[in-house]
Amino acid sequence: MPTSRLTALILTFGISVAAFAAAPEPAKVQTLEWTDLIPLDARGQQSSSPPAAAHDYLGEAGPAAAQQSPNAPVNSELEGKLVKIPGFIVPLDVAKDGTVSEFFLVPYFGACIHVPPPPANQIVYVTTRKGIALDSIYEAYWITGTMKMQNKSTRLGAAAYSLSADNVEIYKY
Amino acid sequence: MTATLQLALRSLVNRRATGLLTVGAIAISVALLLGVQKMRSAAREGFASTVSGVDLIVGARSGPLNLLLYSVFRVGDATANVSFESYQLVAKHRDVAWTIPISLGDSHRGFRVLGTDDAYFEHYRVAGGRLLAFAEGKRFSDLYDVVLGADVAEELHYKLGHAVVIAHGAADVSFTQHDEQPFRVVGILTRTGTPVDRTVHVGLEAISAIHETAAPAGITAFMVGMRDRTAMLTMQRALNEYKKEPLLAIIPGVALKQLWDLVAVADRALTVVAAFVVFAGLLGMLTAILVSLNERRREMAILRSVGARPRHVFALLVSEAGLLAFAGVLAGIVITYALLAAAQPWLAAHYGIFVPVTGLNGFDLAMLGGIVVAALAMGLFPAWRAYRNTLADGLTIRV
Amino acid sequence: MPDDAIDLEQLTFAWPGAPALLRIERLRVARGERVFLRGPSGSGKSTLLGLIGGVLAPTGGSIRVLGQPLHDMSASQRDRFRGQHVGFVFQMFNLIPYLSVRENVALALRFAPQRAARIPAGARAAEAARLLSALGLADPELLDRAVTRLSIGQQQRVAAARALLGGPELVVADEPTSALDHDARESFLRLLMQECAAHGTTLLYVSHDPTLGALFDRQYSLAELNAA
Numbered sequence: 001m002p003t004s005r006l007t008a009l010i011l012t013f014g015i016s017v018a019a020f021a022a023a024p025e026p027a028k029v030q031t032l033e034w035t036d037l038i039p040l041d042a043r044g045q046q047s048s049s050p051p052a053a054a055h056d057y058l059g060e061a062g063p064a065a066a067q068q069s070p071n072a073p074v075n076s077e078l079e080g081k082l083v084k085i086p087g088f089i090v091p092l093d094v095a096k097d098g099t100v101s102e103f104f105l106v107p108y109f110g111a112c113i114h115v116p117p118p119p120a121n122q123i124v125y126v127t128t129r130k131g132i133a134l135d136s137i138y139e140a141y142w143i144t145g146t147m148k149m150q151n152k153s154t155r156l157g158a159a160a161y162s163l164s165a166d167n168v169e170i171y172k173y
Numbered sequence: 174m175t176a177t178l179q180l181a182l183r184s185l186v187n188r189r190a191t192g193l194l195t196v197g198a199i200a201i202s203v204a205l206l207l208g209v210q211k212m213r214s215a216a217r218e219g220f221a222s223t224v225s226g227v228d229l230i231v232g233a234r235s236g237p238l239n240l241l242l243y244s245v246f247r248v249g250d251a252t253a254n255v256s257f258e259s260y261q262l263v264a265k266h267r268d269v270a271w272t273i274p275i276s277l278g279d280s281h282r283g284f285r286v287l288g289t290d291d292a293y294f295e296h297y298r299v300a301g302g303r304l305l306a307f308a309e310g311k312r313f314s315d316l317y318d319v320v321l322g323a324d325v326a327e328e329l330h331y332k333l334g335h336a337v338v339i340a341h342g343a344a345d346v347s348f349t350q351h352d353e354q355p356f357r358v359v360g361i362l363t364r365t366g367t368p369v370d371r372t373v374h375v376g377l378e379a380i381s382a383i384h385e386t387a388a389p390a391g392i393t394a395f396m397v398g399m400r401d402r403t404a405m406l407t408m409q410r411a412l413n414e415y416k417k418e419p420l421l422a423i424i425p426g427v428a429l430k431q432l433w434d435l436v437a438v439a440d441r442a443l444t445v446v447a448a449f450v451v452f453a454g455l456l457g458m459l460t461a462i463l464v465s466l467n468e469r470r471r472e473m474a475i476l477r478s479v480g481a482r483p484r485h486v487f488a489l490l491v492s493e494a495g496l497l498a499f500a501g502v503l504a505g506i507v508i509t510y511a512l513l514a515a516a517q518p519w520l521a522a523h524y525g526i527f528v529p530v531t532g533l534n535g536f537d538l539a540m541l542g543g544i545v546v547a548a549l550a551m552g553l554f555p556a557w558r559a560y561r562n563t564l565a566d567g568l569t570i571r572v
Numbered sequence: 573m574p575d576d577a578i579d580l581e582q583l584t585f586a587w588p589g590a591p592a593l594l595r596i597e598r599l600r601v602a603r604g605e606r607v608f609l610r611g612p613s614g615s616g617k618s619t620l621l622g623l624i625g626g627v628l629a630p631t632g633g634s635i636r637v638l639g640q641p642l643h644d645m646s647a648s649q650r651d652r653f654r655g656q657h658v659g660f661v662f663q664m665f666n667l668i669p670y671l672s673v674r675e676n677v678a679l680a681l682r683f684a685p686q687r688a689a690r691i692p693a694g695a696r697a698a699e700a701a702r703l704l705s706a707l708g709l710a711d712p713e714l715l716d717r718a719v720t721r722l723s724i725g726q727q728q729r730v731a732a733a734r735a736l737l738g739g740p741e742l743v744v745a746d747e748p749t750s751a752l753d754h755d756a757r758e759s760f761l762r763l764l765m766q767e768c769a770a771h772g773t774t775l776l777y778v779s780h781d782p783t784l785g786a787l788f789d790r791q792y793s794l795a796e797l798n799a800a
Contacts, residue, residue, distance in 0.1 A: 093402045094424060098426075187670030477651070479655060479660075483651075568746075
């Protein structure tokens with residue numbers, strides 16, 4: 001085999017191997033629990049279960065309880081990670097076609113209406129491309145997306161985390 | 174090509190009677206199809222613009238469409254009232270920017286009477302986000318002040334200062350008149366193209382004055398504007414789950430969508446029927462042309478003798494079909510707009526819907542173009558027949 | 573050698589699946605000649621005229637019209653040729669009912685741009701009027717009349733005017749006068765021949781009325797020509 005031909009063959013082979021080795025691996029999704037959102041050193045002090053106190057959004061018996069700890073500490077290790085987290089939806093707006101694509105994801109049902117809103121580090125502000133139908137928002141959902149340490153403040157409370165959802169699935173028990 | 178078109182035109186004019194019938198059939202079917210499209214889009218636009226700027230509408234628990242219809246369109250009746258306590262609970266809530274209470278149930282010479290307060294004039298928006306404006310006069314300040322919608326003033330020939338008697342109950346004529354409490358017109362609103370035009374407005378306290386009760390028993394419904402939309406859905410859910418009183422809170426846009434979904438099936442069926450009618454019209458055209466073919470074989474032979482090629486004969490017939498369809502479509506457009514213009518005031522009077530007469534949008538034009546193309550395609554069949562005939566006939570008639 | 577107006581050689585024609593209808597060994601018509609062809613209907617004369625006009629194609633042999641080999645030309649070329657160089661007059665129903673007299677005559681130029689080019693655009697209407705006048709229809713009111721309101725004789729003259737407009741080299745007339753009485757026939761024929769002579773137009777006239785034959789340069793009988 002002539003030398004130039006051999007050189008070309010070796011080069012092609014070498015480049016292919018290098019390209020294959022350098023190719024990024026498919027990203028791994030990290031399944032989270034709500035306690036993961038509380039930084040390690042604060043975990044003992046903060047509970048992630050629903051508050052026992054009853055809450056009345058309409059405030060018949062005086063003004064409703066405001067959100068406790070809107071400035072709760074965040075777990076910076078989660079920044080930019082692709083995560084999957086289950087939770088309940090508190091809708092923040094509804095589109096013309098009757099779907100919700102902007103909401104708070106919270107660890108327990110009835111947050112903000114019957115039970116006070118959770119601390120800020122137990123709320124994720126989620127946006128989705130494809131909206132969820134209004135009558136389906138009372139289910140539990142798995143939300144997958146890239147987590148960001150970005151605050152979102154609304155009249156219902158503040159969220160310490162934000163996420164743009166790549167996938168939304170109904171949670172099966 | 175223009176030679177062929179000219180010939181086609183002369184040929185059609187010669188057979189005017191059949192031609193006009195064909196054009197008429199196509200025109201009517203096009204008017205039907207176009208009319209359905211226009212009514213649908215106009216009705217939706219009209220409905221949507223009537224509820225702009227309102228985040229929630231709250232009433233006693235009934236159906237969402239029912240609440241929408243009686244609160245905004247003043248059509249139908251409420252099943253029960255909303256207590257004043259519940260209303261105040263929401264009106265004073267920290268997430269609520271404003272509320273407009275409304276009380277319905279009375280009438281004046283066939284027009285609905287609406288009890289409300291200043292918030293109505295400060296926050297209620299109509300088409301294009303406009304607030305209500307006064308053509309004459311001002312808002313009510315005294316107990317017996319009345320503000321009229323534009324149509325009420327025009328049809329009843331009321332002016333400022335006119336005395337008005339308001340009856341209890343919503344019949345055209347009521348026998349429980351309250352002559353001791355004549356109301357006075359202090360304001361007349363400009364035309365809005367919404368049910369506001371056909372409403373007689375009084376203050377909330379005036380309603381209880383009419384019914385001779387001490388304090389207001391309640392209101393029919395109220396509209397809510399939130400400080401921002403993030404708490405809107407939570408407020409809606411809280412009201413729907415309110416244990417002390419059966420309430421219903423709706424988001425107008427969402428409720429309207431439900432209304433459209435309900436009629437979507439009927440709407441689609443109507444469009445399909447209209448399309449079939451157009452097809453029938455085109456078939457009539459096809460029949461007319463086919464029937465004329467036989468008596469025109471001599472005509473084709475003459476054209477051939479002066480050097481027309483078979484494709485000229487083909488083009489002649491396809492052009493005739495195209496011209497008929499084009500004329501039919503144009504006539505159909507004229508009919509549609511004439512009917513729309515005529516129906517507009519009737520719809521406003523009986524249903525409180527203002528149907529704006531809009532131009533032809535891209536979809537309409539595409540649809541009409543499609544009809545002409547379909548006609549040309551149908552014209553291919555007799556054109557083909559004629560083509561074959563001329564080839565076979567040569568210069569002699571074959572009868 | 574100048575082209576003959578018509579030159580048929582070993583011409584055969586049969587409809588598909590039928591026996592031969594026409595078999596003509598030789599037929600020549602010189603340019604400018606006035607030829608009378610005697611043949612009753614059904615003898616194949618319509619087919620022969622169709623072949624000469626280029627509407628039909630022969631199954632064998634050759635047809636040359638004005639030197640052009642029609643047997644070698646495509647249907648589209650033959651149609652174009654006919655429009656440019658041949659004028660036709662039929663026995664009846666020559667005119668398109670929804671066009672006026674003027675428009676019917678003008679049809680001659682509508683599908684034949686070369687023929688139209690022989691007359692400058694502004695002069696066409698005048699030429700049509702002149703032809704009608706030469707054929708005995710001088711009344712200008714006639715020009716815009718609906719053709720359905722003309723007598724048979726008048727209609728035939730309009731057809732003749734159309735056949736002559738633009739100066740085609742060959743005019744083929746298929747029994748144009750059978751619906752007219754004898755005197756009307758002669759007068760029509762004389763006017764037609766006058767106009768043809770003035771422009772050197774070849775005239776092929778088919779009829780079953782033998783009394784007219786004397787007016788022509790030559791006479792043929794289709795029955796004698798046709799060997800089929």
